[in-house]
Amino acid sequence: MPTTTYTARPIDPRALKELRTTDDAGRPTTHFTDPEGGAPLRCCLRRSEPGERIALVSYAPLRRWAAETGAAPGAYDEQGPVFIHAEECGGPAGTALPFTNAHRTVRRYSAEGHILGGELVWTPDAVDQTCTEAFEQALAEAFDDPAVALVHVRAVEYGCFLYEVRRDQRDAR
Template sequence: MPKLNFTPLPKDQVRLLQNGHPDADGNTPERHISDGDGNACRFCLAEIAEGDEYLIVAHRPFTTRQPYSEQGPIFLHAEECAAYEDLQTLPEMYRQRAGLLLRGYDENERIVYGTGQTVRPDQIEVAAQKILATKEVRFVHARSATNNCYQFRIEPMHEE
């Protein structure tokens, strides 16, 4: 089974949004104050603390526009935060969730049918490895099991 990388949003995209650049819908990011109840920053992959300012933005985690390039809302800290760095470890906050939807995509960023599944936190790594072992799959999206919101990308770790 391949080792995994749990990949947050790219820093350049996040910094643009934190500096007020338009989101995937062309809108200015919305600013809100966190109540501390489940707002996950997609860059540091940690909860946004109660009282902290955060952004809600429309995000499309794909490089191409095609029928499978879903778009939806995500949260980011309004102020600069550090990128999630422990890429080979499932972010701690996701170990506390009820579950995540995992779905495999091919090299053309299209869903590989039969790979989608909702898994408990203790199953995420094994399920992602099995999905990535599917011939056509190049990466996996982790999404909210209840709202389908994009969380992070899972890729095989490339040995150098």
């Protein structure tokens, strides 16, 4: 049985360029030096290091995806806080699914941008599979539904967007 590798997509570099000036709520971006590190950066899909210059901005991932695809998410268009580097960075260093070491939600969306459901992924007491295996399984189950066009991986505690995974074009049904 062939395996599919799902790719976490950071925020697009064009969107990052805009967000570093004005966020999706229309507010000017304020940069700061991260004193402690640990902020989940959506530009390079890793945690910040102490002393890095970052920004906390409002981001509307579904709105930006809809602008690319012509979808009309209507009331499902939402924006929320994300951390990004204050200046351009090199993007993700690898292909591993990031931020899998805590409770996450995989939220499914249709081609129209409507929510089709969600699933809680991984709990700290899970011992039957690794975090990555749990995420791979949740993504496979999401994309087994031909109506699912993309998924958002979100933090459970705050609901914050972490990254998106899109249906592989070779897998489109």
